[in-house]
Amino acid sequence: MLINMMLAGCLRSVVHGEIFMADEHGPNSCVTCPRRQLTEWRNLETEHLELVNRHKHDRILKPGEILFNQGDESEGIYCVKDGLVGERRFDAEGHSILVRLNHPGTTVGYQELLSKTPFRNSAEVLQDSHICFINKSIVQQLIEGAPSVGQRFLRRSLKDAQDLEDSFVEVQTISVKARLLHVLMIFYERYGRLDPDVGHVFDIPVARQDLAALVGAAPETISRTTRQLQADGLVQFPGVRKAIIPDLDLVFDAIGADT
Amino acid sequence: MLINMMLAGCLRSVVHGEIFMADEHGPNSCVTCPRRQLTEWRNLETEHLELVNRHKHDRILKPGEILFNQGDESEGIYCVKDGLVGERRFDAEGHSILVRLNHPGTTVGYQELLSKTPFRNSAEVLQDSHICFINKSIVQQLIEGAPSVGQRFLRRSLKDAQDLEDSFVEVQTISVKARLLHVLMIFYERYGRLDPDVGHVFDIPVARQDLAALVGAAPETISRTTRQLQADGLVQFPGVRKAIIPDLDLVFDAIGADT
DNA sequence: GCATCATATTGATCAACATCAATGATAGGT
DNA sequence: ACCTATCATTGATGTTGATCAATATGATGC
Known part of the structure; x- marks a missing residue:
């Protein structure tokens, strides 16, 4: 699975005509990293990009491995390349x-x-992942040298705050069933594909316990709720990490209707 | 009540030796505003400060009045001077x-x-308040002209995100009783004073319904919970907007112990 | 292919909180 | 000071979801 994703990433950079760059910089270069456009480093000029690339460390990690623990002091920033x-x-x-x-x-x-504060959460790899680490001294240099970086982090923080505000409101106002559906829709948007025979098929990338932790409910409650969703014909669960939505509109209606 | 707070604010600036400034700029000048040190405008140089001061609008508003409504487009920023x-x-x-x-x-x-997005919440005055409004074009000029402003907003956003994350976790993990105690402690920290005879006395600055909305519970549940807190001797409620904590340690223990 | 261990499901029960309905208290206007 | 509207409390009841215990399913190693 990871292999596929990495291959896909490589192919993409080739397809985009950056084959020489890719060769020059190797397959793991930040310069050609297809994910970089999504990060705060997207507007970096070559000079700073090379700085990051020279000093980054990257590793392949397996589910359960930890990037940092709640309470640790920050040593730098982690980029999720895949996983x-x-x-x-x-x-x-x-x-x-x-x-x-x-x-x-x-x-x-x-x-x-x-904010120079200890980590408030632990960061845990949930799927085979390719993670790059950038030391805080490098990040400091980027922030001082490239004004776009500070702006990007401001935007990022604003967005995170908005998302958290929504989650906060959601958890107080809507039922586990609607919240579970919401989480499933997020997975569908990212991993879904349309199979004309059965409907919208997608992977659930986490174990049931983590799905529960994501919804903020007990695992038993998630079991019961998935069963109910199947009975209602909203979502099928052909395997513990697979789901099928026969009709998206039914799901939208249910999220709206249910508490 | 408002009058008292405003007088207090005035006196403070006089006490701090800014009586000439206060006269020169009037009692509502941003230049002498004692609250400014707490805002993103704290490091502004005189030039920018005067710009804000010339263009700001300030009003006294009563409980129930609205600064903006959920869904509105942002026209600028509001500073809470009092209330x-x-x-x-x-x-x-x-x-x-x-x-x-x-x-x-x-x-x-x-x-x-x-973020140039519509307001996600409504802003509602809960106590007699003194509010200043700064138009977005002015804020734009400040951000472009004074680098400290962008940094301050980044810090602010990071802090808001942290607070929201904590609220999000709290609402999923702890009981209404503990959350209510937490909210009461926040009020205590801000409005509390020690009366040697009865304990730590403070005002609850909002109505019961809003206390409920703050905790994320039904007003009836808040009633029952306050009753229970009285029965347990943790908090007395001599009036609907007054509270007394006889022993802070008991409260800390209860927050920790209760779910 | 089987044994073992973790993970997931199911059932039974319980606690927390919401809701509905009724009553009691309070504040603002005349 | 009274009237009225809003707000707060109390009681009765219902719902949601957590917890505990048991069983079932699936994955990993040999």
């Missing part, structure tokens, strides 16, 4: 909730780096 | 929750101004 990274917050009783998911093209840990 | 402004989000059923409170020295509506 999926969850930010998890543990409470006093050892329960955890997934605060957000970080998809490819996202920088993780910028908030604590910029 | 209290709540940001309220309405859901489809007409229920509302208070997403955050804005105390004196806070700018309101910066997020939508900077």
Whole structure:
């Protein structure tokens, strides 16, 4: 799966006519990284880009591996090149909730780096992932040298705040069923494809427990809710990490109607 | 009440030796505004400060009055000089929750101004308030002319995101009782004073319904919970907007212990 | 292919909170 | 000071989702 995604990434840069760059810089160069356009480094000039590229470290990580732990001091910033990274917050009783998911093209840990505060969440790899690390001294140089970086982080922070505000409102006002549907729709938008025979097919990239942590409910409640969704004909679950939505409109209606 | 707060504000600037400035600029000048140090305008040089001061509009507003409505386009930024402004989000059923409170020295509506998106919440005056309005064209000039302003807004946004993340986690993990205690502690920190006879006395600056909207619970649940807190000896409620905490440690323990 | 361990589901029960309906208290206007 | 409208409290009841315990399913190693 990871291999496929990486190949896809490589092919894309070739297709875009950057084959010489790709050769010159190697397949893992930030210069040719197809995800960079989605990050705060998108407007970097060559000079700064090369700086990042020289000093970055990149690793392939497996599900369960940790980028940083709640309480750690920030050492730098992480870029998700491929895969999926969850930010998890543990409470006093050892329960955890997934605060957000970080998809490819996202920088993780910028908030604590910029505010110089300890990590509030742990960052945990949820799927085979390709992660780049950029040390805080480099980020500091970028912020001082490239004004666009500060602006991008401001935009990013504004967006994160908006998303959190929505999540905050959602968790107080709507039911587990509607929230689960919402999470499934997010997965559908990212991983979905239309099979004309059965409907909109997509992967659920996390285990049931993490799906529960994402919705903010107990795993048992998620089981019961998925069963109900199947009974209602809204979503089929042919496997524990597969889902099919026969009719998107039914789902939209249900999210709106349900509490 | 408002009068008292405004007098207090005036006196403070006099006490701080700015009596000439205050005379020169009038009691409502941004130049001498004691709240400015808390806002994103704190590092402004005289030139920009005068610009703000010339173009700002200020008004005294009463509880229930609206600064802006959910869905409106942003026209500028609001500074809370005195009083209290709540940001309220309405859901489809007409229920509302208070997403955050804005105390004196806070700018309101910066997020939508900077991201050029419609207001996601309504801003509603909760106590007699003194509010200044700064048009977006002025804010634009400040951001372009004074680099500190952009930095301040970045810091502000990072902090708001952190607060929202905490609220998000809190609402999913802890009980109404603990959340209510937390909200009461916030009021205590801001409005509290120690009376040696009875304990820590403070005002609750909002009506019961809004206290409920702040905790994210039904007003009836707040009633029952306050009753329980009295029965447990944690908090006394001698009036609907007054509270007394006999022993802070008991409250801290209860917040920690309760779910 | 089987044993083992983790993960997922199901059932039964319980606690927390919402809702509805009724009553009691409070504040603002005349 | 009274009237009225709004706000707060209380009680009765219903719903949602958590928890505990048991079973089932699936994955991994040998």
